[in-house]
Amino acid sequence: MLAVTDLHAFYGRAHILHGVSLAASGGEVVALLGRNGAGKSTAMKAIMGLVPPAQGEVTFDGRRIERLAPHRIARLGLGYVPEERRIFTELSVMENLEVGRQAARDGAPTWTADRLFELFPNLGRMRERPGGRMSGGEQQMLTIARTLMGNPRCVLLDEPSEGLAPIIVEQMAQSIRALKSEGMCVLLSEQNLHFCEAIADRAYIIEKGQIRFGGSMAELAADASLREQYLSV
Amino acid sequence: MSFASILIQLLNGLAAASSLFLVSAGLSLIFGVTRIVNFAHGSLYMLGLYIAYSLIEMLGRTPLGFWGGVVLAALAVGLVGIVIETAVLRRIYRAPELFQLLATFAIVLVIKDAALFAWGPEDLVGPRAPGLGGAVEILGKRIPVYDLLLIAIGPLVLAIMHLLLRRTRWGALVRAATQDREMVGALGVDQAKLFTSVFFVGAVLAGLGGALQIPREPANLDLDLSVIADAFVVTVVGGLGSLGGALLAAVLIGVAKAFCIGLGFSKLTLVAEFVIMGVVLVARPYGLLGKPQAVARTAGEAPPPLSPPRWQFPVGWIAVLAVIPLLTDQYVSVVLIDIACFALFAVSLHFIMGPAGMVSFGHAAYFGLGAYAGAVLFKKAGLPMEAALLLAPFCAGLFAVVYGWFCVRLSGVYLAMLTLAFAQISWSIVFQWDALTGGSNGMVGIWPAAWLADKGVYYYVALGLCGAGIAVLWRVLFSPFGYVLRAGRDSPLRAEAIGIDVRGFQWAAFVLAGTCAGLAGAVFAFSKGSISPSVVSIGQSTDGLVMVLLGGVDTLVGPVVGAAVFTWLRDALARETDFWRAGLGLVILLIVLLFPQGLVGGLKALYARWRAA
16 A cells, blocks of 8 residues: 655655665555654655655655655655654644545545544543643643544654653553454554554664664564663663 | 714724735744745735726725625735746745745735736825715714724634634644644645645735725835834734734724824824833733744754855955946946945845844845935035935944844844834834925935045945945954854854853844944035935845845855845846836846745855765
């Protein structure tokens, strides 16, 4: 569903991504692992068009998207959940969801506010609360729900477990499994290996803007030296 | 003063407040979403008045003709807004904020001349509203019915806007984009369409504000800048992005002005609103109902470091400039004196807005006060011309000490608008103090001493003084003082943390820049022999901004090049056509679209590409 080939990207003059290639398909959770500053977030932003790729190809559902504007990419059914959450703090929960709303899409689950409140029960209890007056965990739920309102076929989750309490991380894992069972494609960036082991089918390791490993989650779990080399701090 | 007359003044003030609120609401809405301070918003108001005048003439002075004309005029102005957004602003949303400002200045010029072309230079007095021409008696005083209607329209529009913003998807998108427009895009919303729609609504509000004034105010070509100045004050006093705040501020200012007139202090009206603004900004820096601005997520990179010019550079130019009067006729010297004055003016403005990061919309205050100080010292105090010329800059500097103390307490748009307010106060004083400044007539007979009477000789003096001023400012930029200013601009917190009193240095920079602008003004005054309040006007301030931005704010010599190109272009165009403003505006737009880093920045980029090839 999503295929990235030889992607290069710059932040100003700094060359961040040096030819990243990865792929993810429907009904699959793929983890992009790496340390702080390895290029995970930039890879996500480059796929989404928020950082224009300097070189390389991004294919989504058979369409080349690397030169499209972010809103066009989102309209094709690729959802993006930013690391910093970027909740609209002045808007209520319902209004945040409204901003993300898009028409129903073939081949993707159709979300309504009520369905999302089943997935994230906390949100249903604070429909009118302004986004700025929610806890970090609640905001993380809301930012995912907001993206799902666009009925995406595939979502990019940038560090969804970051800064959350263990019990919320567990809820998050359940929600991601629910998305997978709906046939969605999930690409998530993470530093939390434990979290990924619970939900991901496959994993890539990125370091210094290059992919160093690609394989099944089981393979990675079995290879202590790989983890030591690229993931331990 | 009786209760009845107090009431009358109150109602008068409220009636004037409505249109001001409409313009400010549009300005605020547009700024919130696009982060563009639309200088052309006053021009849209002016267009609303003119178009309504013509439409009502066409449709007939019947109730249907009048109200149809008003509504159609507002919609027509909305279409103009769409054209502005799609043809110009959409292409430069990624450009630096100041460059967008330059583009909207250019639009002001184009619209002014378009209106001059279409409606001519005479004031046009519109019809009264049919059926509403009468008056009702309140406590024995007669109040025009139309004024009562206007008073109701302000809150009504506020209510409609509130519903639009709170109860519709469009409103949710607008409020979301005001906070984080990139994220809104990543959620699948086409920003371009959203921006266009916001610009349309904002322009309709401005057009409606103008059209509604048709029975109260003649359509004239000076409305654009005077309305935008008022709207800035209202927006800043109310708080950027707060529509309720805009209404509150419009009422406050409208009423204060009405009371000044009612109490017989009509001369205070110009000052009153700016005093209110100064007080509010110092007490509540984000306006009455405003909130601190969210950090804008733009692709803004820190400006590149400045490089000092090599010594050959100024020496070469001085040599060229020294021989020019020997080879050409006197007219060239006259133009070159103008250019020298404006170059120093622009360099001093660049000094605070570039390296010190304090954008001033009112730098003409110091240029103009320098000019007037020279004239007053010479004519009224009887000082020799040479002494007047040399003392004048320090008078301007004194004003900069006072104004600067307030200004350095603010930053960004708020700072820019406060500088505008101080410039406007200075203008009002100059304009109204007949005994000292000659009021609107200005002062004449400010001629240089006999030994300087020849234009050729005065040319060298002007060149020397302005050149010295520029040299001092440039030298300071590469001294530790200059580094401190740039550190304060790029990271005020870190600069404070290493023990730099950022505000103190900014204040000093403000005073130095003001003094140099004063020198430019004094040299200018004695070269012309006469001055008028226009040297302190908003137009003069915007000329300075255009020069700096035209040349390129991130370059050292940009302001000089900008001043030269601008002065020469204006002079050349003014000799060719009555519509020189439109020509100038179109040239500026072309430059904005082709060279988003200014002339010098653009040429440097071209040179770098040529060398790399």
